[in-house]
Amino acid sequence: MRRVVIIGGGAIGSAIAYFLTRSPEGERFEVTVVERDFSYRQASSALSASSIRQQFSTAINIRMSLYGIDFFRNLGETLRVDDDVPDIGLVEPGYLYLASQAGVDVLRENHAMQKAHAVDVALLTPDELKARFPWISTEGIELASLGLSGEGWYDGYSLLQAFRRKAVSQGVHYVQAHATGLRRDGRVLTGVRLDSGDTLDADVVVNAAGAWAAKVAQWAGIELPVRGRRRSVFSFSCPETLPGCPLVIDTSGIWLRPEGRQFICGFAPSEEQDADDAPLEVEYEAFDSFIWPSLAERVPAFEAIRMTGAWAGYYEMNVFDHNAILGLHPDCDNLYFANGFSGHGLQQCPAAGRGVAELIRFGEYRSLDLSPVSFERILENRPLVEKNVI
Numbered sequence: 001m002r003r004v005v006i007i008g009g010g011a012i013g014s015a016i017a018y019f020l021t022r023s024p025e026g027e028r029f030e031v032t033v034v035e036r037d038f039s040y041r042q043a044s045s046a047l048s049a050s051s052i053r054q055q056f057s058t059a060i061n062i063r064m065s066l067y068g069i070d071f072f073r074n075l076g077e078t079l080r081v082d083d084d085v086p087d088i089g090l091v092e093p094g095y096l097y098l099a100s101q102a103g104v105d106v107l108r109e110n111h112a113m114q115k116a117h118a119v120d121v122a123l124l125t126p127d128e129l130k131a132r133f134p135w136i137s138t139e140g141i142e143l144a145s146l147g148l149s150g151e152g153w154y155d156g157y158s159l160l161q162a163f164r165r166k167a168v169s170q171g172v173h174y175v176q177a178h179a180t181g182l183r184r185d186g187r188v189l190t191g192v193r194l195d196s197g198d199t200l201d202a203d204v205v206v207n208a209a210g211a212w213a214a215k216v217a218q219w220a221g222i223e224l225p226v227r228g229r230r231r232s233v234f235s236f237s238c239p240e241t242l243p244g245c246p247l248v249i250d251t252s253g254i255w256l257r258p259e260g261r262q263f264i265c266g267f268a269p270s271e272e273q274d275a276d277d278a279p280l281e282v283e284y285e286a287f288d289s290f291i292w293p294s295l296a297e298r299v300p301a302f303e304a305i306r307m308t309g310a311w312a313g314y315y316e317m318n319v320f321d322h323n324a325i326l327g328l329h330p331d332c333d334n335l336y337f338a339n340g341f342s343g344h345g346l347q348q349c350p351a352a353g354r355g356v357a358e359l360i361r362f363g364e365y366r367s368l369d370l371s372p373v374s375f376e377r378i379l380e381n382r383p384l385v386e387k388n389v390i
């Protein structure tokens with residue numbers, strides 16, 4: 001039986017563990033997940049905005065999220081453990097992308113790509129937008145794109161726990177420990193060193209260490225272009241309700257969505273201000289100086305909001321091209337990467353988990369070909385450009 005050690009027990013590591021052990025037929029694996037913090041205080045999977053969309057610009061991201069929504073819709077049954085039926089609270093009010101004149105061509109191009117993959121999405125003129133969402137200001141908007149189904153949000157922490165519980169029920173062993181290095185024999189890794197001084201013997205190692213994945217790669221002498229990039233999320237209350245409010249991506253770059261009876265929102269800092277591994281402290285000043293004024297311009301009812309809380313987490317940003325990096329690196333025969341999801345890893349965890357499990361089991365993808373997000377594109381300097389990164 002091959003021994004698989006997965007470094008990182010977030011949504012990605014737990015999804016891989018689940019898919020590797022779900023089939024009673026074929027090769028069996030002894031799977032150990034090494035996770036340094038079972039409370040997941042800094043894990044992106046627990047600090048995420050936990051949303052899912054089909055409105056990407058590349059075929060591979062669309063296909064991964066189409067599988068993601070299908071998996072989420074059936075998750076209760078798929079990840080049930082005896083009478084424990086997990087509920088991640090999936091709702092599907094859609095994503096609403098707003099475009100000024102400058103963004104119209106890209107929105108139309110993306111729309112054509114999404115339609116070619118049977119995504120349930122519609123373009124709206126400003127009048128149609130206003131008729132559908134009377135609470136929005138259409139000032140400066142030329143065109144909008146609304147997901148009619150298959151897009152929405154859920155609870156990311158529950159998703160992670162559902163994968164983890166199911167994986168454990170299938171025999172996966174979770175160890176609370178800090179991985180500190182790799183044991184290597186030529187092109188092959190033979191073990192994972194722990195802070196306890198022990199080494200876990202391994203035939204296969206998986207790097208699922210999220211924002212900290214570059215360090216794991218370094219132990220194997222591999223440069224992985226993934227950095228922790230801080231993102232702040234603010235929650236706020238508003239005296240008015242906004243009927244049918246989807247996840248809105250404004251032309252300012254700010255996103256917002258309902259969360260229970262409140263709202264949450266966030267923004268992407270400019271590339272120059274986006275430091276690597278900044279401390280996980282909320283950028284409060286951004287709320288007053290930039291976010292609130294922009295929110296109130298787009299939704300006049302937001303002039304009367306009150307901030308009720310905030311948190312910060314890391315995007316595990318692939319600084320090469322903002323997309324996942326999956327599979328082997330040519331310098332090492334048994335270290336699998338599942339990293340760099342750059343803000344869309346929760347929705348991609350079912351597709352990535354299934355794909356990496358297939359690579360380990362069969363040496364190839366059997367269901368969805370994820371080779372467009374392999375390491376080769378980086379080594380050959382062929383970026384996979386995704387225009388819709390939030």
Ligand SMILES: Cc1cc2nc3c(=O)[nH]c(=O)nc-3n(C[C@H](O)[C@H](O)[C@H](O)COP(=O)(O)OP(=O)(O)OC[C@H]3O[C@@H](n4cnc5c(N)ncnc54)[C@H](O)[C@@H]3O)c2cc1C
Nearest residue numbers: 008010011012036044045048049051179210313345346347
């Ligand atoms: C604010 C925010 C909003 C987001 N919004 C969305 C969204 O709307 N939709 C979406 O799809 N995605 C979103 N994401 C991205 C998504 O949350 C991540 O892509 C996803 O959670 C990555 O999962 P992961 O398992 O790779 O990482 P993590 O959840 O961070 O798990 C990695 C784990 O590895 C462990 N670890 C690291 N190093 C070691 C080591 N040496 N030894 C042992 N353990 C180690 C860590 O403790 C951690 O628990 C968002 C992220 C943030 C921060």
